[in-house]
Amino acid sequence: MTAPRKTAIITGGARGIGRASALALARHGFAVAVLDMREAPLAQTLAELKALGVPAMSFLADTSDHQLAKRLAAEVVSEWGRIDVLFNNAAVPQTKRLLEITEAEWDAEMSVNLKGYFNWSQAVAPIMLAQARPGVHGSQLGGRIINTSSVAAHTGGSPHAISKFAYAAAKAGVLGLTKGLAKDLAPAIAVNAICPGSIETDRTREGFAPHMQRIIDSTPMGRVGTPEDIAVVVAFLATMEPCFMTGEVLDVDGGANVN
Numbered sequence: 001m002t003a004p005r006k007t008a009i010i011t012g013g014a015r016g017i018g019r020a021s022a023l024a025l026a027r028h029g030f031a032v033a034v035l036d037m038r039e040a041p042l043a044q045t046l047a048e049l050k051a052l053g054v055p056a057m058s059f060l061a062d063t064s065d066h067q068l069a070k071r072l073a074a075e076v077v078s079e080w081g082r083i084d085v086l087f088n089n090a091a092v093p094q095t096k097r098l099l100e101i102t103e104a105e106w107d108a109e110m111s112v113n114l115k116g117y118f119n120w121s122q123a124v125a126p127i128m129l130a131q132a133r134p135g136v137h138g139s140q141l142g143g144r145i146i147n148t149s150s151v152a153a154h155t156g157g158s159p160h161a162i163s164k165f166a167y168a169a170a171k172a173g174v175l176g177l178t179k180g181l182a183k184d185l186a187p188a189i190a191v192n193a194i195c196p197g198s199i200e201t202d203r204t205r206e207g208f209a210p211h212m213q214r215i216i217d218s219t220p221m222g223r224v225g226t227p228e229d230i231a232v233v234v235a236f237l238a239t240m241e242p243c244f245m246t247g248e249v250l251d252v253d254g255g256a257n258v259n
């Protein structure tokens with residue numbers, strides 16, 4: 001009997017790191033569901049996934065909607081029968097400093113960058129827990145959750161960072177969520193986080209431009225990161241067998257924050 005095709009849900013999958021990771025998982029044979037609020041790039045990514053010959057679907061949706069996450073996860077299961085990987089990746093910048101930000105702006109940042117990750121983790125966890133089976137390496141995983149945090153969670157943001165303290169606070173929250181859920185959901189579900197450094201995407205290109213030489217000079221690997229630099233790590237976390245790693249935080253920043 002052939003194993004069922006693995007499936008993945010990627011939030012913020014229309015562009016940038018989410019898009020590159022969706023394509024990377026498709027190249028590994030996953031069926032991929034991408035979710036985003038940007039209609040045109042979402043349709044483009046869906047077309048690219050289909051061109052790779054894997055089952056693919058897209059949802060125009062907001063991760064901060066708790067009930068919607070449950071409904072959409074159920075839709076994926078009714079279509080594909082299982083969910084193996086959740087890549088919690090959708091986030092928005094927040095450029096304001098403490099004395100400028102409003103309460104509503106703080107709440108909005110938390111509702112996407114932190115609560116959105118909770119919403120989707122809670123939506124997929126029952127499905128992944130039900131998929132766990134005893135295996136040769138102890139418990140055979142029922143699923144994997146991968147969370148995009150940021151090096152800003154450790155540093156509070158570099159001098160050229162577009163986003164300030166509220167973003168760093170949400171991203172630090174993602175690390176607490178990752179470590180807490182790793183224990184809560186073990187041994188059935190592995191939960192790990194990636195902290196990207198400076199990655200050139202549609203979101204960051206303009207903001208990085210005036211600081212590009214400084215970014216390169218302060219990065220031991222001697223270049224700015226690309227979405228593919230993160231996507232290979234997502235693919236590793238999504239596919240490594242056996243998997244004895246959970247609650248880990250992988251900095252992918254070209255060495256910029258080595259200390």
Ligand SMILES: NC(=O)c1ccc[n+]([C@@H]2O[C@H](COP(=O)([O-])OP(=O)(O)OC[C@H]3O[C@@H](n4cnc5c(N)ncnc54)[C@H](O)[C@@H]3O)[C@@H](O)[C@H]2O)c1
Nearest residue numbers: 012016017036037062063089090091150196198199201203
């Ligand atoms: N680019 C970097 O340098 C960098 C560094 C550290 C961390 N990160 C993190 O990596 C992730 C991806 O960043 P990126 O640079 O690819 O950004 P991006 O803006 O290019 O992509 C993020 C996607 O998420 C979507 N999105 C935002 N809010 C959403 C919501 N509420 N519901 C659904 N979709 C939503 C956006 O529409 C966008 O398509 C984010 O979590 C970001 O914080 C990026």
